[in-house]
Amino acid sequence: MAKTIEEINEKIKNGKVVVLNAEEIIDYAEKKGIKKTAKEVDVVTTATFGPMCSSGAFINFGHSDPPIKMTKVWLNDVPAYAGIAAVDVYVGATELSETEGLSYGGAYVIEDLISGKPVKLRATSHGTDCYPRREIETYITRDTINQAYLFNPRNAYQNYAVATNSSNRTIYTYMGKLLPNFGNATYCSAGQLSPLLNDPYYRAIGIGTRIFLAGSQGYVSWYGTQHNPGKERLPNGTPCGTAGTLAVIGNLKEMSPEYLKACTFHGYGVSIFIGIGIPIPVIDEEMVEFLKIKDEDIYTEIFDYSVQRRNRPSYGKVNYKQLKSGKIKIKGKFVQTGSISSYLKALEISNVLKKEIKNGKFYLTNYVAPIPLEEKYNTLDILSKEEL
Amino acid sequence: MVKRKLVLSFPENIVTKPITYKLVKEFNLEFNILRAEITPDMEGKMLIELRGDKVLIDRAIKYLTGTGVSVQEAAKDIIINKNQCIDCGVCTSICITQALIIDSKSFKLKFNKDKCILCELCLDCCPVSAIKVHM
Numbered sequence: 001m002a003k004t005i006e007e008i009n010e011k012i013k014n015g016k017v018v019v020l021n022a023e024e025i026i027d028y029a030e031k032k033g034i035k036k037t038a039k040e041v042d043v044v045t046t047a048t049f050g051p052m053c054s055s056g057a058f059i060n061f062g063h064s065d066p067p068i069k070m071t072k073v074w075l076n077d078v079p080a081y082a083g084i085a086a087v088d089v090y091v092g093a094t095e096l097s098e099t100e101g102l103s104y105g106g107a108y109v110i111e112d113l114i115s116g117k118p119v120k121l122r123a124t125s126h127g128t129d130c131y132p133r134r135e136i137e138t139y140i141t142r143d144t145i146n147q148a149y150l151f152n153p154r155n156a157y158q159n160y161a162v163a164t165n166s167s168n169r170t171i172y173t174y175m176g177k178l179l180p181n182f183g184n185a186t187y188c189s190a191g192q193l194s195p196l197l198n199d200p201y202y203r204a205i206g207i208g209t210r211i212f213l214a215g216s217q218g219y220v221s222w223y224g225t226q227h228n229p230g231k232e233r234l235p236n237g238t239p240c241g242t243a244g245t246l247a248v249i250g251n252l253k254e255m256s257p258e259y260l261k262a263c264t265f266h267g268y269g270v271s272i273f274i275g276i277g278i279p280i281p282v283i284d285e286e287m288v289e290f291l292k293i294k295d296e297d298i299y300t301e302i303f304d305y306s307v308q309r310r311n312r313p314s315y316g317k318v319n320y321k322q323l324k325s326g327k328i329k330i331k332g333k334f335v336q337t338g339s340i341s342s343y344l345k346a347l348e349i350s351n352v353l354k355k356e357i358k359n360g361k362f363y364l365t366n367y368v369a370p371i372p373l374e375e376k377y378n379t380l381d382i383l384s385k386e387e388l
Numbered sequence: 389m390v391k392r393k394l395v396l397s398f399p400e401n402i403v404t405k406p407i408t409y410k411l412v413k414e415f416n417l418e419f420n421i422l423r424a425e426i427t428p429d430m431e432g433k434m435l436i437e438l439r440g441d442k443v444l445i446d447r448a449i450k451y452l453t454g455t456g457v458s459v460q461e462a463a464k465d466i467i468i469n470k471n472q473c474i475d476c477g478v479c480t481s482i483c484i485t486q487a488l489i490i491d492s493k494s495f496k497l498k499f500n501k502d503k504c505i506l507c508e509l510c511l512d513c514c515p516v517s518a519i520k521v522h523m
Contacts, residue, residue: 176478185481265515271515336480336483340515341476342474343495344494345474
């Protein structure tokens with residue numbers, strides 16, 4: 001018998017909701033069976049905490065006196081995009097500081113704002129009759145600005161690649177430092193806890209779904225950029241590599257630095273760790289089949305990041321149980337593995353979300369529109385107008 | 389018999405002297421060179437484990453300091469800032485002696501100083517700069 005979101009929300013309201021995290025559901029379903037689990041459990045919380053480069057924040061500063069139509073804007077010397085009206089900007093997480101280079105950037109500006117720290121705002125303009133001011137330098141904080149919200153075009157990747165390095169020199173990538181001659185391998189997914197791996201065909205997660213976003217209650221605003229649901233999948237539904245993605249939105253002023261952290265990949269640049277938690281309603285038995293997925297059932301592919309091409313050579317597939325064991329075999333050689341996303345923080349988020357639901361502070365949503373199951377994945381080719 | 393792991397830094401002017409040989413001959417110490425390198429400005433650096441009589445090790449350190457070698461306890465040098473660390477574990481892939489591991493039960497990063505050979509490979513791999521070395 002299928003459950004509706006409304007029925008689950010009624011249980012949340014009455015304090016009778018049964019919530020497990022995506023790790024606990026594995027043993028529960030094993031012991032009790034699919035049928036009983038579907039009947040007894042109402043919600044499963046999934047989560048992830050990893051670097052998500054495609055993130056940023058919209059900010060409205062309010063108007064100065066005399067006012068300015070900002071055309072170039074810097075926040076702590078990090079350029080922000082100002083081509084939207086007079087005092088709106090978008091600061092991207094990976095934008096680098098003009099004075100500190102690779103060690104400070106947009107992600108740090110966002111973290112500083114969330115932490116309540118002062119941020120230096122500098123802007124210039126050509127000046128107009130209605131906006132006469134040509135330059136401004138002042139300080140802002142979370143509390144002095146108007147609306148500020150994270151709007152991340154691509155987060156919560158449904159699985160990701162494993163990176164290794166076959167060359168004879170150390171390379172510095174967004175997958176971290178990769179030692180020469182297959183000296184190590186890095187991966188980046190919460191595996192069995194990860195939101196889109198627990199809902200592989202987007203039955204529950206869709207546009208409008210309420211989520212935990214860096215400590216706030218945010219929403220899935222769209223499917224993410226590079227959304228590629230057509231990736232090869234296992235019979236259990238999980239894709240063997242990068243597939244679906246989510247665009248998410250949430251109020252920056254309600255976020256916590258506990259669940260959002262700026263970072264720098266040495267020799268690569270700035271990125272941002274974002275904590276995302278998504279509750280999945282246990283609407284039917286089929287949902288339990290997807291939710292009981294465990295690390296050994298999820299596979300991903302190993303790629304050689306020393307090959308500087310769009311298509312990198314593959315060294316085969318491994319599952320997350322093997323990856324989390326600390327070593328995998330590549331070309332017959334044992335290679336040490338390390339995760340870039342934090343399983344501990346993901347687990348913490350799944351438990352925070354569980355508590356919020358149990359305490360009646362977080363209600364589930366029906367999505368407004370589904371996330372597409374078909375989408376063309378284009379590449380950028382260098383063409384003349386005639387060749388298009 | 390005691391065991392001590394030390395980092396020896398040799399200034400340019402004594403880099404060619406057979407100093408470790410003296411440790412055996414004069415102080416009857418066993419040693420195990422875990423790592424040695426000469427940096428471009430010709431300062432020599434050595435991670436060494438000394439094994440022998442406690443008093444003799446102390447005397448040997450005095451001798452080394454006297455010749456101009458700077459001596460540091462090795463295991464004290466790598467410091468993990470737990471407030472900064474997010475327990476991702478990317479450093480565990482770099483750590484060849486597995487001094488850094490993610491505990492399979494708590495999922496927390498654990499640092500075992502006894503296993504650390506101070507290779508410093510982990511220093512620039514931490515995305516939140518939680519790993520520092522004290523020189």
